[in-house]
Amino acid sequence: MRAKISEDLKAAMKAGDKQRVGTLRLINAAIQSAEIEAKKPIDDAAVLAVMTKMVKQRRDSIEQYTNGGRPDLAAVEQAEIAIIEAYLPKQMDDSAVAAAVAAAIAETGAASVKDMGKVMGVLKAKYAGQMDFQKASAAVKGALG
Incomplete structure (x- = not known):
């Protein structure tokens, strides 16, 4: 790059x-x-x-x-x-972010907001540069809360 x-x-x-x-x-x-x-x-x-x-x-x-x-x-x-x-990968749309969040929650077995760090860690490892992690964080909170 x-x-x-x-x-x-x-x-x-x-x-x-x-x-x-x-x-x-x-x-x-x-x-x-x-x-x-x-x-x-x-x-x-x-x-x-x-x-x-x-x-x-x-x-x-x-x-x-x-x-x-x-x-x-x-x-x-x-x-x-x-x-x-132009140098960044294409950003994920809202539906793709929601699907990634759901997959990360299932992968980590997260059950409450206390497990949010695990889920965000998985998302950051898999989707660096492809998603807005501020929006993803809100989605994770909504899914776990």
């Missing part, structure tokens, strides 16, 4: 696509920061986690910019999200 990002960065630089170059450099910087924090090279799953976090941060920024009356800055953040999401 990192090699693809680097190749795309070079291509964007040659094409003069400033928005794409800036976003890809931000991705590389975030990955390097995660590696420094981990004190070793990170695997693709960790890269996906970093990029998912970047998308979440940008969505929060869009909300704040929209509430603050700055649609121009919100548009820049939305463009960055589009570039970052």
Whole structure:
């Protein structure tokens, strides 16, 4: 994945696509920061986690910019999200998340909200980068509660 990002960065630089170059450099910087924090090279799953976090941060920024009356800055953040999401696996829809939650509950034998950690652990292991775990957490609580 990192090699693809680097190749795309070079291509964007040659094409003069400033928005794409800036976003890809931000991705590389975030990955390097995660590696420094981990004190070793990170695997693709960790890269996906970093990029998912970047998308979440940008969505929060869009909300704040929209509430603050700055649609121009919100548009820049939305463009960055589009570039970052091109590297992420396709996100699961609500029905697929519900099915995955039900399967994880059955797999772990979870019976109450106390078992939520087990279920979330299974979901994170199987569906890293493919689902919004905040929504999945709410679904698990609803199913177990």
